[in-house]
Amino acid sequence: MCADTPETPDYKTTLNLPKTDFPMRAGLPKREPKWLERWEKIGVYDRLREKNGREPFTLHDGPPYANGHLHIGHALNKTIKDMIVRSHQMMGFDARYVPGWDCHGLPIEWKIEEKYRKKGKNKDDVDIVDFRQECRKFAEGWVDIQREEFKRLGITGNWDDPYLTMAYHAEAVIAGEFQKFLMNGTLYQGSKPVMWSPVEKTALAEAEVEYHDKESFTIWVKFKVANEDHKLSGAQVVIWTTTPWTIPSNKAVVFGQDIAYGLYEVTGTPEESWVAVGDKYILADNLAIEVMKRARLEKDQYTRVADVSVEDLEGIDLQHPLHGAEDSNGEWDGLRDFRAAPFVTDTEGTGFVHCAPSHGMEEFELYRDLGMLEQMITYNVMDDGGFRAELPFFGGTYILNRKGGEGDANKKIIDKLVEVGGLMARGKIKHSYPHSWRSKAPIIYRNTPQWFAAVDREIGDDQDTYGKTIRDRALTSIDELVKWTPAKGRNRLHAMIETRPDWVLSRQRAWGVPLTCFIKKGLLPTDEGFLLRDDAVNARVVAAFEAEGADAWYMDGAKERFLGDDYNADEWEQVFDVLDVWFDSGSTHAFVLRDREDGTKDGIADVYMEGTDQHRGWFHSSLLQACGTKGRAPYRNVVTHGFTLDEKGMKMSKSLGNTIVPETVVKQYGADILRLWVAQTDYTADQRIGPEILKGVADSYRRLRNTMRFMLGSLDGFDDAQKVEPEDMPRLERWVLHRMAELDHEVRSGYQAFDFQGVFSAVFNFATVDLSSFYFDVRKDALYCDGDTLAARSARTVLDLLFHRITAWLAPILVFTMEEVWLERYSEEDASIHLTDFPHTPADWLDEPLAENLAKVRRVRRVTTAALELQRQDKVIGSSLEAAPVVHVEDPEVVAILRTVPLDDLFITSGVVLTGDPAPAEAFRMPEYDGISVVFEKAEGDKCQRCWKILPDVGHHAHPDVCGRCNDALG
Incomplete structure (x- = not known):
């Protein structure tokens, strides 16, 4: 800190300046993949599962559709889920996350049909099992692609064993869940107007419909x-x-x-x-x-x-x-x-x-x-x-014509x-008109025979704790069993369930799980015996699906095989409609939560988290499906996020050229910047993203990174022998402990409430305002210039405590950066911040009286530093160390508090005169801080060539040109 001149020794080499290899520039795009490889090598997710005795916490993944590259909505969604899982793991839970994919349905089938059309072939001329196998291969390819794209975002989970709705066991369970509707009396065939896509030639669910302007x-x-x-x-x-x-x-x-x-x-x-x-x-x-x-x-x-x-x-x-x-x-x-x-x-x-x-x-x-x-x-x-x-x-x-235009x-x-x-x-x-969200073509209402689940028919089972009908059970679940984040989600889904018609289960397509039922030829749907209800037949179907997949339904002789010797196959008709894909995803609680070892004991998830559109989609179908088969909602918490818009608040569109692709952001900034954007937004509403917004996020990241770098540098060489017990620390350090205890509660409460914006805002403000702009600023002098003093050792002890907490608190958000920070100190081969929990923070660190006193001190500091800044701007002084201001404080209680703290350290001056006397008229004042004024005075003495303070005793010690404190430090 001193000038290097021929006349004086080089005192800079004697200072305890921060030492660290932690780079200022993050270089995240190039470095993040190496951490991903490391986590996979040391098996972080599996090692977390080995922590015994923890209460399970399960976020059940709403499956994305396996048919394209990720968009920004996927990135937002999966990142929020990842923050939920990681934060609960670090709060002491066994937080499991099994990613999954929706694999059946029209979008994939449509792609395969397009391939045939280009070759001049008709889908109906292709063997249905061969066609389904092509659909399966298409989905498998996109699952692999999307899996790697999700992993690149730093998403943790059981990626080696995800769930797929097209897996044989999944198809068997979906069929079994459908058969429960068959057996409990809620399944019926009816003819009523349904939303119908003429282009795709199938019925559609409300969740498969979007509204666009149309001229009619x-x-x-x-x-x-x-x-x-x-x-x-x-x-x-x-x-x-x-x-x-x-x-x-x-x-x-x-x-x-x-x-x-x-x-x-x-x-x-x-x-x-x-x-x-x-x-x-x-x-x-x-x-x-x-x-x-x-x-x-x-x-x-x-x-x-x-x-x-x-x-x-x-x-x-x-x-x-x-x-x-x-x-x-x-x-x-x-x-x-x-x-x-x-x-x-x-x-x-x-x-x-x-x-x-x-x-x-x-x-x-x-x-x-x-x-x-x-x-x-x-x-x-x-x-x-x-x-x-x-x-x-x-x-x-x-x-309509075949492309969806006017016929x-x-x-x-x-x-x-x-x-x-x-x-x-x-x-x-010109009006808002329903369109298929897949083909983008207008739809019509058309009366066709379809299969329905009756939402108001009494269910023939013994799971009536929450009601006797699907609707009653669903409404009771919404009001009594589920917590909604944000709370308005409850009202939205409740209104939908309250007025919804019966659930249309059938689709006239090929790629999906078939409605595994048989109907008696010659009977009407209202006739007794129209539907075959036989547990043995059902069991044969499920067993075949478990071994061979749902293709077994389409094999030659399938009807005879499943009906067995108990029925004359000629008297029965096999149903070949496939289930609504929302029934597939709505059934996932059964084959993921209920059946997997990493599921839950009761088949109920702690949280479902998806976009607000899923009130009419996955939240909705999962609720109906589970209420029909297990009597209640399959979730305890439902968290929803809004849509992602561009910087002007407009919907993203390729035609407008305003789309933001996750891969592009990751390549330019790194995944942690994208994750930080998520943490800084109020995801419960629609959020915006764009180049200028991302620049602002990157700036916040740099400020935080600098804070972490200062801590790392100042902790170089620190060990347990240097630690100071809290009761022996100076008041300033005890105040930092108090703030950590406050923040620990705020962070845990925020993570429990899925409030990542609140968590990050609290930690960021603490790191940049309380620490960088105040505590670090004040303690730099003691850290750099003191020898083995209580102040220096206390400061480093506090920095160590801060290090462990801030890295842990931010690890669920900045997964790569906090790992980098952690490994800078703990470089063992299998070390990882993600294998740790949030550190225990003693409640007795809280000290409200001390915090109130420090708040008063900081008000005086603000007035003093503002007064000195004016002198610096006028070039009266070059730095605050050239000053020894006279500080007038009218409140005797505040004067007494100020006399208990080292004011020259707090104000970063070479001296301070504190007085309760009235201030002269020319004293500096700030209107918002009544009763505090400052008279500028220059410090008297010579400049210490080591700490740069101007003090009267400089030059009167064994070491020339230094003050007494620095002389003692030099030994």
């Missing part, structure tokens, strides 16, 4: 009053729809019980019009003006001629607009049902709703409850979205309505 045709259609002797005879009811393709399937029109309706007569028309003078239309009064405007009528071209009461409406029948159309073969000649319905409003449309119960759930439920479904259901739309060939006018047309059906229907005089107006509307 919108039409206003006339339904004539059929009653000749009614006062409304000759009038027409007008409906509005954005799905013209549903008009051929119309079976009814409904109105609102509490809506005011009127009869409106046309008195004039524009030159081109689909209405005529004298036409009478029944419309909701609130919507009449808008409807007439759509028909291009001015206000003077129509008039309201009469009220239309609900009693009037109840007394009429309607004709379909295609009634009596030439060559229609009588398809639409029957009268349309006309009645009130609770879902009709007068906020949009016409005040009437056209009903095609085959394509709308509200209409379906209305006529189901009325017992009229049989006459209301149509089967006009085929699985590819085309109309059945024999449907008059429209047979062979398609709602020819809507236009044909609109043109036909114009031709027969059934159209009043038409237009287009």
Whole structure:
């Protein structure tokens, strides 16, 4: 610290300056892979499992889909999980993590189909087992790729033995779990409108649907009053729809019980019009003006001629607009049902709703409850979205083309309505519309025979502690058995479960676990004996799947094999639909938590953690599945994170060029920077990432790294013989112990609550504010210049205690950096910070009175250092060591406290005069610190060439040009 001149000895070599090989520049992208290799070599995860007597803690992994490289959402998700697992391990648990993958389903099947299409082959011409084997190989390849990408992020877990939904045991368990629904009476076959993808030709679950803007045709259609002797005879009811393709399937029109309706007569028309003078239309009064405007009528071209009461409406029948159309073969000649319905409003449309119960759930439920479904259901739309060939006018047309764009059906229907005089107006509307999240194509609602799990049917089992139906058990679990982080997750899932319909279990695809059941030929789904329920048959299926996988269901002779000698195979039909992949992932608790040695005793996970979209996905399906088979939720905690947006808060999109790829971040900054970004965000809400944000994260990392480097350098050569007991330490060190005890509680509580932002913020602020900017700043002089003094030894003892705690507290977040810091001191071949626990921090380190006193001291310090900084800026002094300020403090209690601490060390000056006298007018003051003022004075004496303090005794000791303290240190 002294200048090296010919006239004076080189005192710099006598200082205890920090010594460490810990580099300032991290070089994480190149160095992190070496730590990964080291962890694998010494078997860190397996060695942690050998720690006996610990309470298990299990985070059950929601399986990512094995079909592509990781995106930033994957990185966020897996990093949060890793922080949960690592922090609980270091808090004393046996924290297990079995990573897994979702391997069945349409995205993989679609990829294989694409390969066939490019070769001009049809999937249906390929042997189904061969096709399934190709799907399996495709998934296996992506599992291997994603596994390495996850490991590169520093994610710990049982990577050598993950779970796969396509593993034979998994497929056997999934089949067995399905059979529980078969046996307990909740499984049934029904025909109702389901979300259907014409492009993919399969039913979809709500979790497989996303909403995008779509431009749709919108039409206003006339339904004539059929009653000749009614006062409304000759009038027409007008409906509005954005799905013209549903008009051929119309079976009814409904109105609102509490809506005011009127009869409106046309008195004039524009030159081109689909209405005529004298036409009478029944419309909701609130919507009449808008409807007439759509028909291009001015206000003077129509008039309201009469009220239309609900009693009037109840007394009429309607004709379909295609009634009596030439060559229609009588398809639409029957009268349309006309009645009130609770879902009709007068906020949009016409005040009437056209009903095609085959394509709308509200209409379906209305006529189901009325017992009229049989006459209301149509089967006009085929699985590819085309109309059945024999449907008059429209047979062979398609709602969508094969790429998901607009087909020819809507236009044909609109043109036909114009031709027969059934159209009043038409237009287009841009609105939010459901799309398949896989093909990105629009979907439709289509009535098809599907297999369902009834959520309100009493379950035939003895697991009714939390309710007798799936819905009751699920709602009870949500309210009584599960803790939600953030709390609003409870409300979201509760609302979904409270109103959800029965679960559609079946998909019309090939790659998945089949619905392993048989139905009796010649019987209806409602007939007794329709489903075969036989434990022996079920057991044969599960055993075959365990040995051969689900492909066994598709082998020649499978039906005879499974039915055995007890049944005539010719009398039974084997079901070949496959299970919804959400049933697969919803069943993972059974073959991971229940069946594995590293699972849980009760088959229940301590925590499920996924994105907020999984309230309608994995959280949802796991809850339904487990409530149907084990009577309760399979989790105790549910933690959710938001979506990752770009720096402007926009959704990431390849077309916008604003995507952030984890691999790119890792190559530029290192995985620890990505992990630190996760820790610094409030993951419970949507979070942002981008180049500028990552630069800020990297800056925080550098500041923290410098703190760790200072500790390492100052601890060079420190050993147990130099340690000082807490009770013998100076007050400043005891205050640091107090802060460590406070922080230990805060860190543990934060990790227990999955609050990584709170943990990191607390530790970072402590390291950079309390330590680097205060404690280290104050104690550098004693550490560098003292000899074997109590202050120096106490400071190094505290640094040792800090080292062990900060490295451990941050190890779950900065897995690579804290390992590097740890190995800088403990270089044994099998050493690792990740094999340690959070150090025990004695509660008696807490000292609130001392902390309150230090807070008062630090306020005085802030005023003093601010006063000296002004002098430095004015170049009156070059450093604070040139000063010996006079500090005026009005509060006698604070003066007494200040007299117990070494003020020149605290203020980093060569001297301090403390007084309770009133300060002169020219004294420096800060408005926010009342009663404290500082008068600047220069230090008197000569400069010590070793510690640089200016003191009167310099030059009066054995060693020339040093102060007494430095002379003693030199010996």
